[in-house]
Amino acid sequence: MSAAESRHTTSxxxxxxxxxxxxxxxxxxxxxxxxxxxxxxxxxxxxxxFGWAFLEAADWSFKAAIFPRIVTGLGFxxxxxxxxxxxxxxxxxxxxxxxxTPVTSPAGPIEPVPAESVPQAxxxxxxxxxxxxxxxxxxxxxxxxxxxxxxxxxxxFFVLLYVAGLFVTAPLFSVLYLRFAGKRSxxxxxxxxxxxxxVLYAAxxxxxxxPVPPGLFLD
Amino acid sequence: MLSEAISGLTxxxxxxxxALMLLGVAIGFLVGILPGLGGAVTLALMLPFTxxxxxxxxxxxxxGMWVVTSTTGDITSVLFGVPGEAxxxxxVLDGHPMTKRGEGGRALGAVLFSSALGAVFGALVLALAIxxxxxxxxxxxxxxxxxxxxxxxTFVVALSGKHLLKGFIMAAFGLLIALVGLDPQEGTxxxxxxxxxLWDGIGIVPLVVGLFGGAEVLQLMLSKRSIASxxxxxxxxxxxxxxxxxxxxxxxxxxxxxxxxxxxTGVGIVPGLGGSVAQFMAYGAAQQSSKTPEMFxxxxxxxxxxxxxVNNAKDSGSLIPTIGFGIPGGAGSAVLLSAFLIVGLxxxxxxxxxxxxxxxxxxxxxxLANFIAVAAAFFVLKPLTRLTFISGPxxxxxxxxxxxxGAYTASxxxxxxxxxxxxxxxxxxxxxxxWPRVPFLLAVVLGSLAERYLFLSYSLFGxxxxxxxxxxxxxxxxxxxxxxxxxxxxRARSRAEKRPEQSGVSA
Numbered sequence: 001m002s003a004a005e006s007r008h009t010t011s012x013x014x015x016x017x018x019x020x021x022x023x024x025x026x027x028x029x030x031x032x033x034x035x036x037x038x039x040x041x042x043x044x045x046x047x048x049x050f051g052w053a054f055l056e057a058a059d060w061s062f063k064a065a066i067f068p069r070i071v072t073g074l075g076f077x078x079x080x081x082x083x084x085x086x087x088x089x090x091x092x093x094x095x096x097x098x099x100x101t102p103v104t105s106p107a108g109p110i111e112p113v114p115a116e117s118v119p120q121a122x123x124x125x126x127x128x129x130x131x132x133x134x135x136x137x138x139x140x141x142x143x144x145x146x147x148x149x150x151x152x153x154x155x156x157f158f159v160l161l162y163v164a165g166l167f168v169t170a171p172l173f174s175v176l177y178l179r180f181a182g183k184r185s186x187x188x189x190x191x192x193x194x195x196x197x198x199v200l201y202a203a204x205x206x207x208x209x210x211p212v213p214p215g216l217f218l219d
Numbered sequence: 220m221l222s223e224a225i226s227g228l229t230x231x232x233x234x235x236x237x238a239l240m241l242l243g244v245a246i247g248f249l250v251g252i253l254p255g256l257g258g259a260v261t262l263a264l265m266l267p268f269t270x271x272x273x274x275x276x277x278x279x280x281x282x283g284m285w286v287v288t289s290t291t292g293d294i295t296s297v298l299f300g301v302p303g304e305a306x307x308x309x310x311v312l313d314g315h316p317m318t319k320r321g322e323g324g325r326a327l328g329a330v331l332f333s334s335a336l337g338a339v340f341g342a343l344v345l346a347l348a349i350x351x352x353x354x355x356x357x358x359x360x361x362x363x364x365x366x367x368x369x370x371x372x373t374f375v376v377a378l379s380g381k382h383l384l385k386g387f388i389m390a391a392f393g394l395l396i397a398l399v400g401l402d403p404q405e406g407t408x409x410x411x412x413x414x415x416x417l418w419d420g421i422g423i424v425p426l427v428v429g430l431f432g433g434a435e436v437l438q439l440m441l442s443k444r445s446i447a448s449x450x451x452x453x454x455x456x457x458x459x460x461x462x463x464x465x466x467x468x469x470x471x472x473x474x475x476x477x478x479x480x481x482x483x484t485g486v487g488i489v490p491g492l493g494g495s496v497a498q499f500m501a502y503g504a505a506q507q508s509s510k511t512p513e514m515f516x517x518x519x520x521x522x523x524x525x526x527x528x529v530n531n532a533k534d535s536g537s538l539i540p541t542i543g544f545g546i547p548g549g550a551g552s553a554v555l556l557s558a559f560l561i562v563g564l565x566x567x568x569x570x571x572x573x574x575x576x577x578x579x580x581x582x583x584x585x586x587l588a589n590f591i592a593v594a595a596a597f598f599v600l601k602p603l604t605r606l607t608f609i610s611g612p613x614x615x616x617x618x619x620x621x622x623x624x625g626a627y628t629a630s631x632x633x634x635x636x637x638x639x640x641x642x643x644x645x646x647x648x649x650x651x652x653x654w655p656r657v658p659f660l661l662a663v664v665l666g667s668l669a670e671r672y673l674f675l676s677y678s679l680f681g682x683x684x685x686x687x688x689x690x691x692x693x694x695x696x697x698x699x700x701x702x703x704x705x706x707x708x709x710r711a712r713s714r715a716e717k718r719p720e721q722s723g724v725s726a
Contacts, residue, residue, distance in 0.1 A: 142441040
């Protein structure tokens with residue numbers, strides 16, 4: 001079981017890096033088209049997933065397979081439509097961009113353009129939730145460096161949690177993060193870390209008795 | 220029914236449920252004030268702690284927390300122009316101008332008091348709805364319930380706006396995720412990759428925690444600023460007098476309170492519409508009926524009253540389909556529905572017959588929690604508003620730990636944490652590239668129910684169930700829900716194409 005688990009940990013960590021980091025390098029280049037490209041890519045991924053899941057269900061008995069077949073069949077068809085639609089939109093968008101604004105369209109990086117295109121990209125999504133919009137804006141505008149930093153911290157946190165367990169990770173991560181990412185004083189970090197460690201220990205170990213991630217050494 | 224109502228009340232007034240409710244109210248209070256942390260996220264994070272609780276205790280805790288967030292979210296809307304919750308956005312329109320005018324206290328008094336009244340109205344409707352929906356629920360057989368689950372999904376998809384296809388894909392994706400595990404009829408392993416952990420299916424708790432909480436934490440890490448930046452130049456010490464006048468304003472405009480509450484409850488009942496829509500519908504209605512509509516957006520107390528009342532009424536409204544049919548109206552009630560399943564309550568018939576007292580206890584909690592929160596808000600307003608200036612990085616370690624713990628405690632396995640991480644990636648990708656998350660979540664929650672109903676329908680009626688009148692009727696509504704927005708958009712587009720100069724970029 002533990003071997004299987006460790007295999008597990010490495011693979012999602014990797015996909016996390018790929019999945020989350022890839023917006024960053026794309027983002028600065030062409031904001032309006034990244035959305036469409038991402039739609040095609042994500043659509044294709046889901047198309048493949050539904051296709052695979054549909055085939056997988058072929059071996060099962062009727063009772064076990066009926067609902068999966070309906071779901072994956074429908075999913076496959078809709079994903080197919082979505083891919084076609086966003087490909088068309090991508091092509092149409094390119095054509096329109098070429099026709100409408102010949103000054104900015106040549107693919108070469110023209111300096112003043114990004115300043116305009118950023119609020120545009122945010123504006124097109126503004127119809128949704130007010131709260132969601134905020135998140136969306138942060139995700140869209142955070143640069144590659146911030147993304148890398150944030151993902152590195154998160155990956156570090158979960159690796160540490162897996163290896164060392166909760167009661168080591170809680171204070172240690174707090175100190176490191178607040179000191180180096182939050183730029184707080186050592187004293188502040190120490191107080192925060194001790195408090196959070198003590199509260200967690202008191203709550204989970206002493207009061208509730210709920211198991212927490214033990215780490216590899218206490219298992 | 221009366222005896223169950225009283226029994227529900229006495230169950231809430233036991234020491235433990237009461238204490239848990241107060242704890243929930245306190246947490247919801249803070250969360251409501253902190254912009255960026257939403258009610259659904261917090262519900263998700265707190266869900267794991269309810270595993271060992273009795274139903275009444277669990278819902279005293281969760282509901283107490285949830286209903287309060289929409290009340291206190293208004294506080295920052297009024298004082299800083301930063302909505303503490305997405306559903307408090309309409310409060311900003313008039314509440315913040317009032318603060319700038321030096322009438323912050325009056326605005327707060329009005330919004331908090333009308334919130335409390337809205338909650339009472341919503342709860343009353345919820346209680347009165349029970350005798351009405353009980354015969355409906357009892358008359359429904361599996362085919363109708365299956366159709367209803369599909370209807371709930373369709374509504375949520377249709378309201379994901381212009382991304383209809385994306386919404387359907389996400390719903391199908393969610394159903395696929397719900398399929399993982401042993402199938403309920405024959406124990407066939409479906410998509411388990413020979414991992415023992417996956418036999419039980421993918422846990423809803425780690426999934427919800429990651430899907431909503433993960434993105435929230437990452438946002439804090441990326442933006443690195445305090446959650447509310449007071450760009451309007453407002454200080455926490457903005458004039459807080461005049462609360463009494465605000466309360467009198469509410470009493471003077473009581474028809475407005477009732478109408479806004481009715482809109483909130485009505486919109487809340489329809490799955491998928493949700494608070495963001497309800498608040499602006501009530502706001503618009505208030506403006507239309509006002510004697511001074513030109514004052515709206517410049518600090519009209521009526522605007523504040525309407526947005527306060529509608530918020531809290533819609534929570535109770537959305538509980539009606541959740542309790543009666545197991546169809547949550549939005550993200551928050553979807554998480555609540557998973558709480559039903561965790562504590563072993565079956566929505567539908569059971570909640571309206573044998574567990575009716577639990578249902579009533581929930582109604583009481585929504586009322587009590589709101590009153591406690593409003594009363595507390597009046598006392599501790601000043602120190603609480605300073606909370607918004609906590610810097611984001613300070614919360615990050617704490618929230619990351621909550622994410623990890625929330626996921627891990629689901630089944631005490633690190634695999635839960637991995638599920639949470641993957642769900643977080645899905646959530647982040649969804650936000651970044653504008654794919655809707657809520658249809659996905661709802662589909663995961665409803666997936667196993669839907670399959671059970673489908674299978675029961677098939678084994679009871681063959682395929683004949685598809686022609687049952689109510690099923691056909693629900694099917695027609697579904698069709699309308701899908702076709703309606705498409706037609707409307709096509710019409711809007713053709714109108715826009717007639718005047719291409721004005722709206723060039725809309726493609």
